């Protein structure tokens with residue numbers, strides 16, 4: 001199975017329509033980098049000071065995977081406990097989930113395990129879950145990240161691999177081996193990433209999509225029986241992006257269908 005980011009190719013939506021769509025939910029403690037990670041994938045950018053997500057956000061991206069065009073409908077949840085009760089609305093019917101933690105904060109790894117237990121109890125049984133340890137740029141040396149980046153070939157975006165001086169070095173609190181072992185025991189995909197440095201970002205999404213059995217891909221509805229890229233979520237975006245929560249992240253709960 002190929003995992004190269006070469007799998008992600010630009011799409012001309014005027015001439016090509018996605019045949020399949022996938023619902024993906026992002027879960028994890030607040031401030032681990034979920035929104036940054038999603039924006040890195042969909043919009044190819046990174047903002048240092050991001051406002052916390054309130055309720056949930058929604059973004060889509062259509063990409064080619066092997067010989068299929070896949071539209072990924074991504075629900076980005078807020079990590080705060082007060083929004084926990086909303087989470088089932090977002091993982092209900094999801095074929096895929098990313099559960100994220102911050103490698104410099106052990107407590108976020110423990111929270112990620114809680115989310116995984118909840119998903120394994122309550123989400124659809126065939127859901128593909130990726131455990132993602134983000135912010136490795138804070139604790140790993142630039143040379144080791146560069147090495148990993150070369151290994152993963154994840155250098156497809158324009159503003160990537162712009163290594164900052166790491167003034168805010170923090171100690172790693174979650175060992176890669178420990179998280180990888182937990183992921184293997186729990187039948188999860190596992191990655192360490194940096195949204196800031198664009199390390200392994202595309203790889204997470206392509207591997208998740210590749211791991212969804214074809215029979216669980218949802219066909220894109222085609223009104224009138226003709227070709228159309230209209231999705232079940234009525235995404236009006238013509239450039240693969242639909243951020244329902246606006247730039248500052250207002251709440252979408254109740255304003256859109258997350259089913």
Ligand SMILES: Nc1nc2c(ncn2[C@@H]2O[C@H](COP(=O)(O)OP(=O)(O)O)[C@@H](O)[C@H]2O)c(=O)[nH]1
Pocket residue numbers: 028029030031032033034035036037047048049050051052053079134135136137138193194195196197
């Ligand atoms: N150093 C570093 N900071 C990151 C990374 N990803 C996100 N951040 C920062 O972490 C903070 C929280 O990010 P955000 O995406 O809002 O987290 P969320 O609450 O999980 O959605 C922001 O200040 C981001 O700039 C990363 O990979 N490395």
Ligand SMILES: [Mg+2]
Pocket residue numbers: 034035036052053076077078
């Ligand atoms: Mg967020």
